[in-house]
Every structure is written in C-alpha cells, then in structure tokens.
Amino acid sequence: xxxxxxxxxxxxxxxxxxxxxxxxxxxxxxxxxxxxxxxxxxxxxxxxxxxxxxxxxxxxxxxxxxxxxxxxxxxxxxxxxxxxxxxxxxxxxxxxxxxxxxxxxxxxxxxxxxxxxxxxxxxxxxxxxxxxxxxxxxxxxxxxxxxxxxxxxxxxxxxxxxxxxxxxxxxxxxxxxxxxxxxxxxxxxxxxxxxxxxxxxxxxxxxxxxxxxxxxxxxxxxxxxxxxxxxxxxxxxxxxxxxxxxxxxxxxxxxxxxxxxxxxxxxxxxxxxxxxxxxxxxxxxxxxxxxxxxxxxxxxxxxxxxxxxxxxxxxxxxxxxxxxxxxxxxxxxxxxxxxxxxxxx
Numbered sequence: 001x002x003x004x005x006x007x008x009x010x011x012x013x014x015x016x017x018x019x020x021x022x023x024x025x026x027x028x029x030x031x032x033x034x035x036x037x038x039x040x041x042x043x044x045x046x047x048x049x050x051x052x053x054x055x056x057x058x059x060x061x062x063x064x065x066x067x068x069x070x071x072x073x074x075x076x077x078x079x080x081x082x083x084x085x086x087x088x089x090x091x092x093x094x095x096x097x098x099x100x101x102x103x104x105x106x107x108x109x110x111x112x113x114x115x116x117x118x119x120x121x122x123x124x125x126x127x128x129x130x131x132x133x134x135x136x137x138x139x140x141x142x143x144x145x146x147x148x149x150x151x152x153x154x155x156x157x158x159x160x161x162x163x164x165x166x167x168x169x170x171x172x173x174x175x176x177x178x179x180x181x182x183x184x185x186x187x188x189x190x191x192x193x194x195x196x197x198x199x200x201x202x203x204x205x206x207x208x209x210x211x212x213x214x215x216x217x218x219x220x221x222x223x224x225x226x227x228x229x230x231x232x233x234x235x236x237x238x239x240x241x242x243x244x245x246x247x248x249x250x251x252x253x254x255x256x257x258x259x260x261x262x263x264x265x266x267x268x269x270x271x272x273x274x275x276x277x278x279x280x281x282x283x284x285x286x287x288x289x290x291x292x293x294x295x296x297x298x299x300x301x302x303x304x305x306x307x308x309x310x311x312x313x314x315x316x317x318x319x320x321x322x323x324x325x326x327x328x329x330x331x332x333x334x335x336x337x338x339x340x341x342x343x344x345x
Contacts, residue, residue, distance in 0.1 A: 009274050017294050018279060019267050025288045026259045033255040040251040041149060044244045051241035052119055052213050055093060058230045063218045089214040092118040093228055100232040114227060117238045119213030121146050121196070121206050125245040143189070145245045146196055148252035150205065159195055163188035165256045170264075 008014075078087050097113040105111045118124060122142035147154070147161035154161040167185045198204030219226045230238075270279060283290050 008276055010270065010276060010279070014276070015267070015270060018270070018290070019263055021291045021294055022266055022288065023259060023263050024291070026262060031255070031258075033251070033258055037148075037248070037251040037255045040244070040248040044149065044248050047240050047244040048119070051117075051237050054234055054237045055117065055119075056215060058095075058234055059093065059215045059217070059228060062228050063216065065216070067218065086218060088217055090217050091120050091210045091213040091215070092116060092123060093215075093217075094226065095230050095235060095238060096227040097232050097235045098229045100235075113232070113235065115235075115239075117241065118142070119209065119241075121149075121209035125242040142245075143192075144249045144252075146205070147192060148248045150196070151252070154192060154195060157195065159192050160188045161192060162252075162256045163192070165253050166260060169257055169260050 010018075094116050095114060100113050102110040103113045116124070120142065122145070124142055125145065144164055147164065151161045160166075163185055167182065171182065194200075195202060196205045198207070217226065273279065280290070282288075
C-alpha cells in the first residue's frame with residue numbers, strides 16, 4: 001500500500017500554516033535584498049570597531065591614561081577615599097567639533113556640531129545635531145539594530161526579530177492613528193528583550209557590548225555633562241558608525257518587508273480557494289517544497305492500494321484449503337518445472 005495526499009478543503013488553520021511555511025521558504029531563498037542585509041551586517045562588524053578605535057584615541061587625548069591609572073593617579077585616590085568618585089567607564093560619548101562652523105538643527109537653528117555616539121547594543125543611531133539626550137531601552141531605535149544584528153540567533157530559539165517590521169506593515173490603519181502597539185507586539189518585544197538581556201542564564205548581549213566598548217572617563221554625571229572635543233574628520237568617522245547601524249536596519253526592513261508583501265499577496269489570493277490541489281500546483285511552479293509535517297499533520301493522507309492485490313487477498317480468505325493429494329500434485333508439478341528449466345539452460 002502507498003499513501004496519497006487528500007485534496008481536502010482548505011480552512012483558516014490550513015491557510016495560516018501554508019502562509020507560515022511560505023515565509024520559511026522565501027526566507028531561505030537567495031535574493032539581492034537578502035544579500036544587501038548580510039553585507040550590511042558584515043559592514044557593521046568592520047565599521048563599529050574601527051570608529052571605536054578612533055574614539056579611543058580622542059577620549060585618551062582628553063583624559064590621559066596616566067591621570068587615570070598608576071601611582072598617585074585619580075584611580076589611586078578613588079581607591080584611597082571611597083567618597084571620591086571621579087573616574088568611571090562609559091560606552092556612550094558626547095562629542096563636540098572644535099574646527100568647524102555651526103550647523104543647522106531640525107528647527108533650522110544654528111547649533112554647534114555635536115552629537116551623542118553610543119556603542120551600546122541598543123544605542124540610538126538616528127537624529128541630527130540637537131540637544132536631545134541619548135536614549136536606550138525597549139522603545140529606542142537601537143532595538144531595531146539589535147534585532148537585525150542577532151536575527152538568526154533569535155530565530156533559532158523561536159523569537160520574532162521581525163516583529164516591529166511586521167507591525168508597521170500589517171497594521172497600517174493603526175499606525176496612521178498613532179497606535180503602533182498591540183499585545184502580540186508587546187509580547188514579542190518582551191521576549192526579545194529577555195533573550196538579549198541574558199534572562200535565564202543566557203548571554204547578556206547588552207552588557208557584552210557595553211563592556212567591549214567601554215572607555216575610562218574623568219568626571220561625574222551623564223555623558224551630556226562632559227562634551228569631548230574632536231576634529232571634524234574624527235566626528236565624520238563616528239557618524240560612519242551611526243550610518244552603518246541605520247543601513248543594517250534599513251536593509252533588514254527592506255528584505256523582510258518584501259517577503260511580507262509576497263505572503264500577503266498569497267494569503268489574499270488563496271482566501272477564496274477551497275482545494276489544496278490548487279496550492280500544490282502553485283507550489284510546484286514556484287519551486288516551493290511544502291513542509292512534510294504540514295502535508296501529514298494538517299492535511300492527512302489517503303491510503304492507495306493495489307486493486308488486484310486486494311482481490312487476491314479477499315478470495316484467499318474463503319478459498320478452501322488444499323487436500324493432501326492436491327499438495328503432492330502441486331509439489332510434483334513444481335519439481336518437473338524445475339527439471340525442465342535446467343535442461344533448457
């Protein structure tokens with residue numbers, strides 16, 4: 001016997017399973033958008049450390065290492081007097097250009113060319129030359145970078161790093177009204193944050209990035225209170241880090257956005273379709289191999305048998321048993337057939 005797929009009637013659950021499997025298929029396919037995303041992430045792995053190397057030189061030019069470490073340094077006195085707290089580390093730096101004219105902010109006001117540059121995983125990377133403070137956290141633009149950067153790792157453990165993109169595309173009406181959140185989105189963000197934060201003993205990626213890019217600073221208060229002077233060319237290299245982060249998010253959004261557009265088109269098209277055979281025909285022409293578990297678990301199987309074999313089996317049930325003479329006669333006939341076959345050969 002063999003098994004044959006049923007041409008069953010599609011329902012909401014089956015359509016949903018097919019849409020999810022189509023998403024899996026599209027994600028596995030090579031495309032220029034996917035390649036752009038992968039290259040943008042590789043670019044981040046180059047630009048972010050390089051720009052931080054420049055920042056290290058600038059910070060150490062302003063806060064000399066010999067004043068921070070060594071005999072009779074600030075660290076020495078900090079350890080000597082526990083009430084003295086003038087040396088610390090940070091991964092976010094407020095930079096001010098000293099050799100360039102003023103620039104225009106978003107309100108067309110002239111301001112000094114200055115900006116926060118954060119090497120935190122969720123550090124803000126967007127914005128112009130304004131006095132707005134540095135931000136991080138679950139609602140910051142930096143979260144989109146962390147989702148894009150660790151996308152594969154998050155997908156492997158069942159998380160949804162594409163949740164913000166899906167929400168923006170699938171909830172256009174809600175976004176137009178200013179409501180960009182929903183219970184599913186909130187749950188996705190909470191789960192993603194827990195994973196990035198190392199909850200349940202995993203790697204704390206926030207802390208990992210903060211430690212990797214931390215530099216020693218002299219002073220107290222937030223980074224806004226210690227504008228560090230730099231040249232215009234150095235400032236441009238810091239901005240390259242922001243550009244690399246923003247480009248990764250843009251490429252991630254473009255890739256996933258086009259996949260969602262394809263899935264939505266498929267979903268709308270099959271809504272009135274009732275038979276699975278139509279989807280199967282589409283899948284074959286689209287080079288989409290539908291997941292076996294969907295075919296087996298969701299659609300079931302028909303049993304296909306050999307009709308002739310079934311007839312023989314049915315007849316054998318009621319066929320009279322051979323007598324002793326019939327068995328001897330059959331044996332003699334078989335031996336004669338074997339002997340004639342040997343002579344013929």
